[in-house]
Amino acid sequence: MPTEIKVLQRGDELMLMNVAPNVFDNPPDEKLCKEFLADPRHHIAVAIDDGLVVGFASGADYIHPDKPPELWINEVSVAPAHRGRGLAKAALKALLEVGRAHHCTVAWVLTYRNNMPAAALYKSIVGAEGADQSRPANALVGYSFKLT
DSSP, X not given: OOOEEEEOOTTOGGGGGSBOTTSSSSOOOHHHHHXXXXXXXXXXXXXXXXXXXXXXXXXXXXXXXXXXXXXXXXXXXXXXXXXXXXXXXXXXXXXXXXXXXXXXXXXXXXXXXXXXXXXXXXXXXXXXXXXXXXXXXXXXXXXXXXXX
């Protein structure tokens, strides 16, 4: 059975309780999963392999008094045993589609300049790097994705 990419909704909390090791920083908490999925501005696209969540991309859409809606990409992660299969890219693309559906005009993410796997992922989706190249390797760098 191929790995499935699914955008979770309210009621999918239990899916987040069946997660491969090293996908999240900490074990998912059922109460927090329920709260996250109940908030219409929080989004998570997961990669599911044989019923087990093996990767995800999460974010939040937000508004500001002087800007149209934007999607902030919080985190992208894949279990070590499932890396190199395009799951991060697939989950991130699904998350960007959610941003489009919520009328976000831009999505953006930050990572450390020396996080080469993240940089490669974001550049592969035509992310525009927005930081000064002269900054040190451990400096944050931003990538933006036009959604309209």
